[in-house]
Amino acid sequence: MKQSCEQTEEVVLASKQLTAMEEKVEAFKYSLLERIPQRHSLLCGRTCGLVWKLRSGKSIGRQDLVDNVKRIQMELGTLDYHTKELSENLTQLLCQFDTIESHGEEELKSKRKALVIDVQRLLNCADKWKQKNARLRKFGEALISQTQSVLVDPSKQEKKAYEYDTMEKPTCIDGNGLDTDSKLSQNLMQFSDFLHPKSERAQGESDLQTPLDELASYSTEHTTSNSDELASLPVWKPYYQIQQRDNGIVLKTSLRGVARKNVKVECFATGMVRISGFKLPNEKELALSNFCGAPTYGRFEIVEHFMSVCSQLSAWELRSNGTLDLYIPSSSAHPWTQNQYSPSSINIQCRV
Structure with missing residues (x-):
């Protein structure tokens, strides 16, 4: 027990x-x-x-x-x-x-x-x-x-950004042969003046007339220099999004700081849409790109393909805040496209 x-x-x-x-x-x-x-x-x-x-x-x-x-x-x-x-x-x-x-x-x-x-x-x-x-x-x-x-310390960061800007700024020479050190915008203007010299210079009371062949050669060199400058710009990938609507497609992209003349929108009959252009840098963009490690300016290109749309009837608008809106209507949104038919769709009765 x-x-x-x-x-x-x-x-x-x-x-x-x-x-x-x-x-x-x-x-x-x-x-x-x-x-x-x-x-x-x-x-x-x-x-x-x-x-x-x-x-x-x-x-x-x-x-x-x-x-x-x-x-x-x-x-x-x-x-x-x-x-x-x-x-x-x-x-x-x-x-x-x-x-x-x-x-x-x-x-x-x-x-x-x-x-x-x-x-x-x-x-x-x-x-x-x-x-x-x-x-x-x-x-x-x-x-x-x-x-x-x-x-890092903020003072060192500012000093580093200043040294980078000083190194990247173009050096322009004035009439006295001395280097000028001003803001980036002034340097760009002076650099543009340097690329586009005046064709007429006063020498006493007589003017030097430029021949037509020299003007033609200068125009060719000027076009080549501009293309070289654009090719030297980095590749920039702006943010964009595609919104599907009942009557079409809206493509929105952020192009803040891009001039309207530097934007090109192309719509093809195959449904391909291409938005290309370039954004020139300023002092803020250079400092921001150096800090982030990725370019915030340069050449950009957006290519998309859409089906069942009327690319020929597209319209775009560049707003004041830098947002580009591209509207592409769908084929079903237009009655004249609905009534169209292909000859192969006609049923013809054949008698033998």
Whole structure:
């Protein structure tokens, strides 16, 4: 009788231990299947968003920038450590099942076996997340280290931008033979005057008349120099989007700072649309391109193909804010295109 009572107490104790372990397994399962994937996705987005903000030059405070970088690095390390700790806890929990005996009870034996299988599956899942979070931490630290140049002192940044502008500005020579150093807009005007010299110069009371052949050769050289200048501009990719309407298609693109005369819109009967042109740089664009690492000016070209549209009836408008709207009506929007038919569609009855 005494032995049976002791065995009953051991069975009850083992059942309580298995119940406590089952609660731990459920907690680990919730962390591995819900919490860690959510934190992983969130940190991926925050890391890429911070790197995008650093590279795009968005206006945020220096102290806020430093705090954001430190916070992201700390959270990446915390997630990596938490996943490794969870894997170790699962290993310890798996070892604890060896200390629990079933005492001949089939219910305890089956329950312990099911929990062991669950823990082994969670261990495999934890190993996968441990590798993913380790790669995420390495990826985030590598990206952030590449953008550490943004965290320089503002005075050094301004000095660097000034040196870049000074190096990139064209040097113009005035009538006295001295180099002039003014704003970029004035330099561009002087450079344009240098490319377009006056054909008549006063020499005492007589004027020098330019022959027609010299004028023709100068015009050819001038056209060649302009084409060379445009070819030297970098390739710029402006943002654009396509909106589908009931009566056609609207293509919107941002061309802020581009003159209307420098934009060319071509629509072909095949449905191809091409928007090309160029944007000349200014002092702000040069500094911004140097800071971002990508050109914000230069030659651009947008090519799209549309089906079932009337390209010949398209219309475009360049607004004051720099937005270009190109409207291309669809074929079904015009009644004169609906009534057209091909001769092959006529059913002619033939008698033999």
